[in-house]
Structure formats: structure tokens, C-alpha cells
Amino acid sequence: MDWMSTQRFDVAPQESSPRRSARIGELQEQVATLLPRLRIAVIFGGSKAAEGAVINQTVNSRSWKSYEAVANDIAAALQRLGCGQVLVVPEDMRLGERLKQEDVHLAWLNSGGVQGYSPVAHAPAMLEMLGLPYIGHDPLTAASLDNKLAFKRQIKAAGIPTAPFLGWHPASGPLDPARNEAFQRVFAGWTGGFVVKPVSGRASLNVMFAESQEALPELVEHIFLATHNQVLIETFLPGREYCVAVCGPVIARGRALDRLGEAFAFAEVERVLDPDERIFTSMDKRPITRDRVRPLNAAEDDADAPVRRGLRNLGRRVFADLALETLVRLDVRANEHGELFVLEANPKPDLKAPEGQVTSLICAGLEEQSMDYDDLILSLLADRLDRLFSHRRGAAHQLLALAGPAGELLQTGVHDGS
Ligand SMILES: Nc1ncnc2c1ncn2[C@@H]1O[C@H](COP(=O)(O)OP(=O)(O)OP(=O)(O)O)[C@@H](O)[C@H]1O
Numbered sequence: 001m002d003w004m005s006t007q008r009f010d011v012a013p014q015e016s017s018p019r020r021s022a023r024i025g026e027l028q029e030q031v032a033t034l035l036p037r038l039r040i041a042v043i044f045g046g047s048k049a050a051e052g053a054v055i056n057q058t059v060n061s062r063s064w065k066s067y068e069a070v071a072n073d074i075a076a077a078l079q080r081l082g083c084g085q086v087l088v089v090p091e092d093m094r095l096g097e098r099l100k101q102e103d104v105h106l107a108w109l110n111s112g113g114v115q116g117y118s119p120v121a122h123a124p125a126m127l128e129m130l131g132l133p134y135i136g137h138d139p140l141t142a143a144s145l146d147n148k149l150a151f152k153r154q155i156k157a158a159g160i161p162t163a164p165f166l167g168w169h170p171a172s173g174p175l176d177p178a179r180n181e182a183f184q185r186v187f188a189g190w191t192g193g194f195v196v197k198p199v200s201g202r203a204s205l206n207v208m209f210a211e212s213q214e215a216l217p218e219l220v221e222h223i224f225l226a227t228h229n230q231v232l233i234e235t236f237l238p239g240r241e242y243c244v245a246v247c248g249p250v251i252a253r254g255r256a257l258d259r260l261g262e263a264f265a266f267a268e269v270e271r272v273l274d275p276d277e278r279i280f281t282s283m284d285k286r287p288i289t290r291d292r293v294r295p296l297n298a299a300e301d302d303a304d305a306p307v308r309r310g311l312r313n314l315g316r317r318v319f320a321d322l323a324l325e326t327l328v329r330l331d332v333r334a335n336e337h338g339e340l341f342v343l344e345a346n347p348k349p350d351l352k353a354p355e356g357q358v359t360s361l362i363c364a365g366l367e368e369q370s371m372d373y374d375d376l377i378l379s380l381l382a383d384r385l386d387r388l389f390s391h392r393r394g395a396a397h398q399l400l401a402l403a404g405p406a407g408e409l410l411q412t413g414v415h416d417g418s
């Protein structure tokens with residue numbers, strides 16, 4: 001715990017009020033005490049085909065990926081930060097049993113689910129039922145962020161700009177744009193192209209461009225057959241494409257904690273499109289390399305400045321209006337006038353540790369913040385602990401005990417009087 005013992009009181013004083021400094025100092029102490037005692041499980045998406053994973057195999061309404069490699073990156077960072085014990089475990093029907101056997105105190109969700117509908121919500125729902133705290137969105141938030149139709153309805157209601165959209169499901173009959181009243185109402189007067197995509201998707205899979213409304217019926221059928229779920233139709237935004245990450249206000253720089261006055265918006269990057277690339281190519285087909293991600297210039301007099309401000313504002317607005325509690329990455333695209341529109345909020349953004357030329361959209365923006373990968377992982381952990389200790393103590397008895405002097409008693413089992 002070298003970094004904690006040397007930087008225990010290394011709280012950025014210039015940005016903090018005395019009260020805020022006191023709380024962050026206390027939190028830094030709590031984290032330093034807790035970490036070596038903590039058993040944490042990083043959870044990735046189990047395969048439904050694995051022996052004993054599920055009772056019945058069903059469909060994947062969201063294209064499945066295990067995310068195990070990224071779970072290992074997160075676990076390695078937690079180990080370097082001094083976590084007492086770090087396990088990497090698959091989400092499947094044995095998860096609860098496994099967490100109990102291993103006496104896990106805290107889970108880190110890095111799973112898109114195993115199968116079925118709203119799969120991103122299954123693990124947090126299970127952990128809520130088990131009474132285990134976790135780093136990740138609560139089940140309702142996870143499901144509504146991962147469903148682009150539900151998400152867009154929410155941000156539209158909050159007045160956050162997003163492309164006009166319509167959901168379609170074959171249960172309401174074949175799509176006939178020329179006769180469909182809702183279609184005509186939503187897209188009245190629109191002469192540009194459309195984008196058709198799964199309501200719950202990832203990595204641009206099954207995201208398609210349609211030149212005109214005549215092409216839509218065939219495309220929506222195709223996506224429905226691939227996903228067995230609603231299909232989203234929206235207007236095509238022809239401008240540049242950007243991302244911004246946003247998470248809670250407790251952050252770590254050089255392993256020293258700080259508490260900002262608002263949500264932390266960072267990693268404002270442009271996803272560089274090739275001249276003929278309408279839909280950003282899936283990372284399953286082409287890795288995210290540094291030439292495809294351009295961190296926006298931080299200088300106030302640079303042409304990037306208004307876009308950076310716009311992205312940061314959008315990030316903070318989504319975080320506040322949807323009452324988010326942990327990291328999301330917003331995907332944003334401009335129209336022909338350069339105005340920004342939110343495409344989606346990824347509830348489990350890629351946290352692959354940077355390696356050579358390959359990076360992730362979020363980690364490409366860390367350097368500018370004077371943060372490294374381990375700082376990001378510590379930020380997400382500390383922010384969650386702060387939230388649990390300040391506002392959700394009822395869900396954090398065990399962690400609170402481990403973070404204080406009583407932790408030793410609890411750990412050795414002396415507390416139960418036996
Ligand atoms: N309305 C739109 N206008 C222009 N391009 C769009 C639109 N919607 C989606 N795209 C393109 O399709 C890509 C994938 O769309 P979206 O981000 O909604 O889905 P996704 O598959 O969840 O993406 P990912 O997981 O890669 O972030 C976007 O990065 C963008 O290039």
C-alpha cells in the first residue's frame with residue numbers, strides 16, 4: 001500500500017472547500033484501510049453454451065461477447081492498487097453461489113449479460129437480490145441505457161438533442177413507411193437518409209444506412225431476425241462523430257483522490273471516419289487504433305474548444321438528468337451544421353487497458369487529464385465507495401466495517417462471539 005501511505009493526505013487543496021477536503025481525506029483513509037482487506041469479484045459475461053451456465057439456452061437480443069479480456073485488465077489494475085483478493089468470474093446461474101463461496105465483499109460488473117432480454121440488467125438485479133454492493137448501474141438504469149429506444153425517449157423528454165426516431169416490432173405489422181402514421185409524423189419533411197439499428201446493440205453490429213424510406217422494410221426485418229427485439233429507425237446525421245465519458249465526481253490523479261463539484265466529463269475524442277465511412281466500423285472488424293481516435297485539442301483558442309465544451313455539457317446533462325451513478329460513454333454525432341446530437345450512452349463502456357497502438361475510446365482521453373489506467377479504475381472504485389458510505393449505508397454495512405477499525409474484527413470472525 002505504498003501509494004496510499006505516502007499520499008494519504010495528498011488532497012488537491014486548491015479546488016476543494018475545507019469541508020470537501022475533510023471528506024475526501026476521510027475517504028482516502030477509508031479506501032486505504034479497506035483495499036488490502038477487500039475481496040472483489042470482476043464479473044464478465046458467461047457463455048450460455050457452457051456446461052451448467054443456464055437452465056435453457058434462449059436467444060441473445062444483444063450480440064453476446066464475454067468481455068473477459070477487459071475483466072482481466074480491470075482485475076490486474078485492482079491488484080496493482082492493492083486489493084486484498086481479486087477474482088474474475090463469469091456471470092451465469094452459479095454466480096450467487098460462487099460469490100458466497102468466495103466470501104466476496106464487492107463486485108465489479110463488466111458483463112453484457114448471458115442471454116435473453118435486457119441482459120445488461122441481469123447481473124445487477126441478481127446482486128441487488130443477494131445484497132452485494134457493486135460497481136455498475138442499478139438494474140433499471142442499466143436496462144434503460146442499454147435500450148436505445150428507452151434511452152432516447154428519456155433524453156428527448158429532458159430536452160437533450162437526439163436524432164428523431166421510431167421503434168418498430170413485427171407484432172405491430174410489417175413496416176410500410178408511406179402509410180404508417182407514426183412514421184409520417186416523426187419523419188415529416190425529412191429528405192435525408194436513415195440509420196436502422198438494434199435497440200440493444202454493440203460495436204456497430206447490424207447498424208445500417210438506408211438511402212431512402214423505401215429501403216427500410218427489408219432492413220428492419222433483417223435486424224429483427226438477428227436480434228428478436230425491437231428495431232430503431234432514426235435520421236442519419238452526416239457530420240463528425242465524437243465521444244465523451246462521464247462518471248461521478250470522486251476521481252484519482254496520481255492515486256490521490258479529489259472530489260469535483262460536479263460529474264467528471266472527460267475523454268472528449270473524435271472518432272475519425274474514413275471519407276466513405278458512414279457507420280463507424282465495428283471494433284470486432286477493425287480495432288480502435290490511435291489513428292482512428294483523435295483526442296480533441298484542449299487549448300481554448302483551438303477550433304475544437306466549442307465542441308469540447310458542447311460534449312462536456314451533454315455528458316453532464318445526461319448524467320444529471322438520468323440520475324446516473326457511474327461511468328457511461330456518450331456517442332455523439334453532428335448534423336450538417338455541426339450541431340451535436342446524442343446517439344447513445346454506453347452503460348458498460350470498453351475499459352480495455354491501452355497497449356501499443358490499440359486503445360479504447362475512454363483511455364485515449366486519460367493522458368490529457370494527467371490520469372493513467374489505474375487512476376481511472378481507482379476513481380470508479382472510490383466514487384462508488386463514497387456514494388455507498390454517504391448515501392447508501394444500508395447496502396454497505398460490511399464494507400463500512402472493513403473500512404474502519406472494526407474491520408479487523410470482522411475479518412477474523414471474532415465479531416460473532418463464537
Ligand atoms: N443517427 C445516426 N446518424 C449517423 N450515424 C449513426 C446514427 N446512428 C448510428 N450511427 C453510426 O453507427 C455507429 C453505431 O451506432 P450506435 O453507437 O448507436 O450503436 P452501437 O452498436 O451500440 O455502437 P458502439 O457499441 O460501437 O458504440 C455510430 O458510431 C455511428 O457511426
Ligand SMILES: [Mg+2]
Nearest residue numbers: 204331343344
Ligand atoms: Mg455507439
